[in-house]
Amino acid sequence: MALTSTRRRLWILALLIVVLVLLLLPDKAWSKPGEYFSASHLINKRLPKALASEDTGKKDECQKICSKHPQCDAFAVSEFEGKCNLYERVSGTKPVKYNTYTLYVLRRRQEDGYYVFGSDYYRLYLKRLNALDAAEYCKSDGGSLAAVKNETLNEKLRNRLLDRTMSRAYIGVSDMKQEEQWVYSDGTPMTYSNWDWNKKWEREDLDCALLTISGKWEHGDCWNKNFFFCLIPMF
Known part of the structure; x- marks a missing residue:
C-alpha cells in the first residue's frame, strides 16, 4: 500500500511538472511552423467562409490567434473594422474582394x-x-x-x-x-x-x-x- 501511494504521488508530481513546463513555454512553442505572408493580389481580399471572427484589427494579434488554432492556415484582418477572420483554406476556394481587409496565408516552406x-x-x-x-x-x-x-x-x-x-x-x-x-x-x-x-x-x-x-x-x-x-x- 505504501509503495502504491508513493507511486501515485510521484505520478501526480510528474504531471504537475509537465503542466508547469507547458505553461512556461513561449508562444512559438504552441504555434504551427511556417510564415504567414500577403501580396498585392491579397489586399482588399478575404475568403468567403470564416472558421471564427475575433475582435482585433492588429495583424500580429490575429496571426498569433490563427497560429494556435488547429485548423487555421489563413487570416484576414481589418484595422478599420477591428476584425480578424480565421480561415481553413479549401482547394478551389478563391479570395473575394472586401475592402479594408488584407488576407494573410500560411506559406508552405521552401x-x-x-x-x-x-x-x-x-x-x-x-x-x-x-x-x-x-x-x-x-x-x-x-x-x-x-x-x-x-x-x-x-x-x-x-x-x-x-x-x-x-x-x-x-x-x-x-x-x-x-x-x-x-x-x-x-x-x-x-x-x-x-x-x-x-x-x-x-x-x-x-x-x-x-x-x-x-x-x-x-x-x-x-x-x-x-x-x-x-x-x-x-x-
Whole structure:
C-alpha cells in the first residue's frame, strides 16, 4: 500500500511538472511552423467562409490567434473594422474582394520543396512515377502536373532540375486524348511550348512532355517512370 501511494504521488508530481513546463513555454512553442505572408493580389481580399471572427484589427494579434488554432492556415484582418477572420483554406476556394481587409496565408516552406510562383506553388517531387500516377500524386497534394504556360515558369522549373542535377521530369502537357492535339493538364489548348525539335516525334506511344535540364521539352512514354513537377494553387 505504501509503495502504491508513493507511486501515485510521484505520478501526480510528474504531471504537475509537465503542466508547469507547458505553461512556461513561449508562444512559438504552441504555434504551427511556417510564415504567414500577403501580396498585392491579397489586399482588399478575404475568403468567403470564416472558421471564427475575433475582435482585433492588429495583424500580429490575429496571426498569433490563427497560429494556435488547429485548423487555421489563413487570416484576414481589418484595422478599420477591428476584425480578424480565421480561415481553413479549401482547394478551389478563391479570395473575394472586401475592402479594408488584407488576407494573410500560411506559406508552405521552401525547405520542404515548395516555391512560390504568383498565386501557386511549384515543386519537383523526388520520386519516379509514370505520368498517370504522378498526376494522381499531384492531386493528392492539392494540385496538378505543372502546366507550363510561359517562359518564366519554364525557367524556374529548369532551375530546380539544375539544383538537383536531374536530367528530366514530367510536366502537365500531353496529347493522350487526341494524337497531336497537345493540351495542358487543366484541359486547355497548349499556347506555349519549348520543344527540342530533335526529340519531338509524333508517335502514338509518346504522349507526355518532359522538361529537360536544358530547358527544352521532349516527348516521352507516359508509362515510363520519371520525376515530376506539380503546380499547387494557394487557394
